[in-house]
Amino acid sequence: MPSLHLPTRLSLWMLLLLLPIGAGCTTAAVATPRPVLITIAGSTAMHPVLQELTDAFTRRYPNVIFTLRGGGSTLGEEQIAAGRIDLAASTLFPPEKTAPGSARLVRVPIGVDGLAVIVHAGNPVADLTVEQLRRIYSGDILDWAEVGGDAGEIELVSREDGSGSRWLFEERVMQEEAVSLAAVVMPTSRDVVDYVAKTPLAIGYVSRGLVMNSAAGAPSPASSAAGATPAPLRVHVVAVEGVVPSLTALRRQEYALIQPLYLISRGQARDALRQFIDFVLSPAGQGIVARYHLPVR
Numbered sequence: 001m002p003s004l005h006l007p008t009r010l011s012l013w014m015l016l017l018l019l020p021i022g023a024g025c026t027t028a029a030v031a032t033p034r035p036v037l038i039t040i041a042g043s044t045a046m047h048p049v050l051q052e053l054t055d056a057f058t059r060r061y062p063n064v065i066f067t068l069r070g071g072g073s074t075l076g077e078e079q080i081a082a083g084r085i086d087l088a089a090s091t092l093f094p095p096e097k098t099a100p101g102s103a104r105l106v107r108v109p110i111g112v113d114g115l116a117v118i119v120h121a122g123n124p125v126a127d128l129t130v131e132q133l134r135r136i137y138s139g140d141i142l143d144w145a146e147v148g149g150d151a152g153e154i155e156l157v158s159r160e161d162g163s164g165s166r167w168l169f170e171e172r173v174m175q176e177e178a179v180s181l182a183a184v185v186m187p188t189s190r191d192v193v194d195y196v197a198k199t200p201l202a203i204g205y206v207s208r209g210l211v212m213n214s215a216a217g218a219p220s221p222a223s224s225a226a227g228a229t230p231a232p233l234r235v236h237v238v239a240v241e242g243v244v245p246s247l248t249a250l251r252r253q254e255y256a257l258i259q260p261l262y263l264i265s266r267g268q269a270r271d272a273l274r275q276f277i278d279f280v281l282s283p284a285g286q287g288i289v290a291r292y293h294l295p296v297r
Helices: 006-025 047-060 073-081 130-138 164-174 189-198 247-251 271-281 283-289
Strands: 036-042 064-071 087-090 105-120 155-159 184-186 202-207 235-240 258-266
Touching (some): 047 271, 064 271, 073 105, 073 164, 105 164, 130 155, 164 202
Antiparallel strands (some): 087 258, 105 258
């Protein structure tokens, strides 16, 4: 058999080298991950921190899309028990008795919150006892002058039934007494802040994450649209028994009105839900939590 000329042998050798390159160019492109939709509902007090957590997670995993709903902690727990949402946000302590449909609920603590008592920025009252708060909200104390403030009829602001903040306030402050029927009832924590900020004689209670930053006792700017400069809040936080809900006070358990922050799944979270919860408990996620609440890690 005649031998190949050198140029021919070189051409074949180069062709063989190029074949894998050509083959590599024809491989299929990496498939785009399918969209994953996650609905979280419940505590409005947790909305600011959840907004930032979900935004940060979506930047890492653009295919995961979140819908955040309010409704209060009780509604969130009812909806997750019924399987109508993917995760519930709740500030309620675990019930002593398991309610029907809740046996498979898994509570993951992500932080600790303090319920801040707020008044208008022009109100000079700086400190109230639990007893004074109870007498104010029961209607026994009607005028700010009775607790060291300027004369004027106190306007009460409370939360709606099903709110974890209202449950804690009634459990720790009101005890056996009912909140006065004269109280203005607000559907969300943000509504409470906005109302008190516009009403010089009002008093309300909200998550410390809405009105304080991580520094002890420092006010937090009001939340605003992306890109807008936040406006200073026209409220100030009143100390309860001489203590404001700073992160240090929460960590030392020195503050009277402390509540947990939970993400609740129906059964053990899997796939994207598990990834999100793991992110929330990671150093990056807990760093975000620390901007609003006391982190658990």
